[in-house]
Amino acid sequence: xxxxxESLDEAVVKPVATAYKESLPEIVQIGVRxxxxxxEDIFIGxxxxxxxxxxxxxxxxxxxxxxxxxxxxxLLDWASEIGLEKHNEDFGQTFGRWGVGDGPYLVxxxxxxxxxxxxxxRIIDIRVDPLRNHKPIATRNVLILTNGISRRAYLLDxxxxxxxxALDKYVFQRDAHLQRxxxxxxxxxxxxxxxxxxxxxxxxxxxxxxxxxxxxVGQPRAALPPALATSVRGE
Numbered sequence: 001x002x003x004x005x006e007s008l009d010e011a012v013v014k015p016v017a018t019a020y021k022e023s024l025p026e027i028v029q030i031g032v033r034x035x036x037x038x039x040e041d042i043f044i045g046x047x048x049x050x051x052x053x054x055x056x057x058x059x060x061x062x063x064x065x066x067x068x069x070x071x072x073x074x075l076l077d078w079a080s081e082i083g084l085e086k087h088n089e090d091f092g093q094t095f096g097r098w099g100v101g102d103g104p105y106l107v108x109x110x111x112x113x114x115x116x117x118x119x120x121x122r123i124i125d126i127r128v129d130p131l132r133n134h135k136p137i138a139t140r141n142v143l144i145l146t147n148g149i150s151r152r153a154y155l156l157d158x159x160x161x162x163x164x165x166a167l168d169k170y171v172f173q174r175d176a177h178l179q180r181x182x183x184x185x186x187x188x189x190x191x192x193x194x195x196x197x198x199x200x201x202x203x204x205x206x207x208x209x210x211x212x213x214x215x216x217v218g219q220p221r222a223a224l225p226p227a228l229a230t231s232v233r234g235e
Contacts, residue, residue, distance in 0.1 A: 001107040002170050008110070009152075014159075017152035031075040033154060036147045037086070038067045038074025039130055046128075047089035051097045059084050088184060092121030096185035105174055113177040 021029065045060030063079035063086070071078045080086060095117050096102075103116025114122065126132055131147065134140040162169060182190045 001109060002173075004109060005107065005112060006169075013148075013152055014156070017149055017156060020149050021153040021156060029150065029153065032146065032150045034067070034071070034077045035074045036131070036150065037077070038064060038071070041067075041086075042130065043125070043128055044087050044089045047091060047094045048087060050094045051089070056087055060087055090118075090121055091124040092118035092181070093185050095121050096181070102178065102181075105178065113173060115178070115181070118181065 041060045041064045045057040045064070048054075048060060049057035063084050064074075066079045066082075066084070067074045067077060070076075077086075092115075100117050102118075106114045106116065106119060108114055108119070111122070131143055132140065134143060162173065165172065
């Protein structure tokens with residue numbers, strides 16, 4: 001399935017994304033990303049609330065209100081300009097915060113890297129996504145396609161880094177994806193894991209360390225460039 005996605009990307013998705021990036025002014029591309037990002041903030045707030053973070057949830061919904069009203073339905077990101085941080089939460093992360101394990105690593109057609117837990121979360125994400133529930137269907141499909149092309153165009157530089165950095169792209173992307181998802185679930189400070197892959201007990205006196213630390217047992221040793229770290233889905 002990974003090979004299928006790579007072939008599809010090289011034959012269709014990457015050329016279209018490259019043409020999109022080269023033909024549209026940067027300000028238009030930023031506006032498109034901001035518009036779809038504003039829609040995402042609605043359920044990012046829901047997930048922050050479900051994870052027991054009401055302050056972050058309130059911030060997310062305030063972002064939606066400000067950017068919708070004063071940013072031309074989200075084309076301008078006024079909220080970030082005044083210091084309201086953009087968060088990254090989804091139902092897969094919420095399940096992780098509730099203690100649900102990753103399960104096996106999976107690669108889905110078109111959607112790419114995932115885990116069993118995140119697949120369950122993705123199903124809910126899709127069911128509640130206002131973009132995918134938009135009517136008429138023809139307009140919905142155009143919006144979904146535009147969002148996908150915009151995302152791929154934004155990650156063109158990161159994908160080049162992946163090609164240059166990895167001897168085995170599949171293994172590198174798998175490890176990077178799992179490391180990034182674990183970091184996102186714990187808001188950038190995941191607990192240190194033992195050799196068995198289980199977190200150390202707090203009673204053992206071991207303090208958590210960031211996922212990017214080379215001292216993490218069971219974590220990939222390759223340091224990820226910031227742009228590359230954001231290129232793996234799961235997002």
